Amino acid sequence: MSRWLTRASLLALVFVFNGCASRPFGSVKVKDTSKTFNTVIVDAGHGGKDSGAFRRFGGAEKNATLDVAKRVDEKLRESQLKTIMTRDSDIFIPLDDRVSILNKQKNAIFVSIHFNDSSRRGIRGFETYYNGKASRPIAERIQSKLLTLPKAANRGVKTANFRVLRLAEFPAVLVECGFLSNRREGGDARNPAGRDKLADKIAEAIVEQRFGADVYGAKPVANPTIEGQAPEGPGLAPSSAKRN
Numbered sequence: 272m273s274r275w276l277t278r279a280s281l282l283a284l285v286f287v288f289n290g291c292a293s294r295p296f297g298s299v300k301v302k303d304t305s306k307t308f309n310t311v312i313v314d315a316g317h318g319g320k321d322s323g324a325f326r327r328f329g330g331a332e333k334n335a336t337l338d339v340a341k342r343v344d345e346k347l348r349e350s351q352l353k354t355i356m357t358r359d360s361d362i363f364i365p366l367d368d369r370v371s372i373l374n375k376q377k378n379a380i381f382v383s384i385h386f387n388d389s390s391r392r393g394i395r396g397f398e399t400y401y402n403g404k405a406s407r408p409i410a411e412r413i414q415s416k417l418l419t420l421p422k423a424a425n426r427g428v429k430t431a432n433f434r435v436l437r438l439a440e441f442p443a444v445l446v447e448c449g450f451l452s453n454r455r456e457g458g459d460a461r462n463p464a465g466r467d468k469l470a471d472k473i474a475e476a477i478v479e480q481r482f483g484a485d486v487y488g489a490k491p492v493a494n495p496t497i498e499g500q501a502p503e504g505p506g507l508a509p510s511s512a513k514r515n
Contacts, residue, residue, distance in 0.1 A: 310379035315340035319363025324388035328457025342470030381443035396424030402436035
């Protein structure tokens with residue numbers, strides 16, 4: 272009898288360890304709001320005492336991420352999506368606090384802005400990371416939009432166990448907007464016009480993910496069949512989804 276009990280105990284342990292392997296510690300259940308979100312958490316990576324990478328071509332990563340994030344925020348608001356920035360100045364925000372801002376929402380997604388770095392100046396390209404399947408469509412759309420920029424290099428859409436992705440209760444992605452260590456991409460990261468192009472592609476991807484293709488930047492068109500209703504163009508959120 273004791274031998275059978277030992278075997279049963281061993282089988283139970285194997286089952287437990289297998290379950291742990293398929294579901295990492297600290298994982299959370301993600302609400303798939305990838306097509307219904309009305310709030311976007313725009314996360315400017317690093318900040319304050321955490322400068323991130325620093326290179327001669329691109330400067331401090333924390334400055335580039337903040338500027339791109341502010342531009343993304345503005346463009347999303349113009350498309351009538353509600354936005355929340357994890358930081359809007361040069362301050363340090365712990366990773367857990369960034370995720371907490373997202374997890375307090377009811378219908379949101381999270382987009383974290385970063386820049387890459389390498390000891391080899393020739394390395395360049397865009398990367399977009401996600402953790403769960405609900406986040407993958409957003410990651411793929413952002414990556415595809417960035418690749419429409421002139422001379423863009425594709426380093427792929429990849430899974431990662433980054434804390435801000437792993438602990439997110441809504442779809443979350445992290446975008447590496449090029450290499451500060453590369454002369455061309457570092458120059459774009461330091462140049463306001465280059466940052467605006469990056470922000471424009473990220474915002475376009477987010478708006479199209481929510482409202483469909485070919486709506487980003489569309490002008491409002493009045494609907495003459497509905498009297499008394501404010502005009503809403505195809506690129507604008509319906510009135511029920513507009514930001515506060």
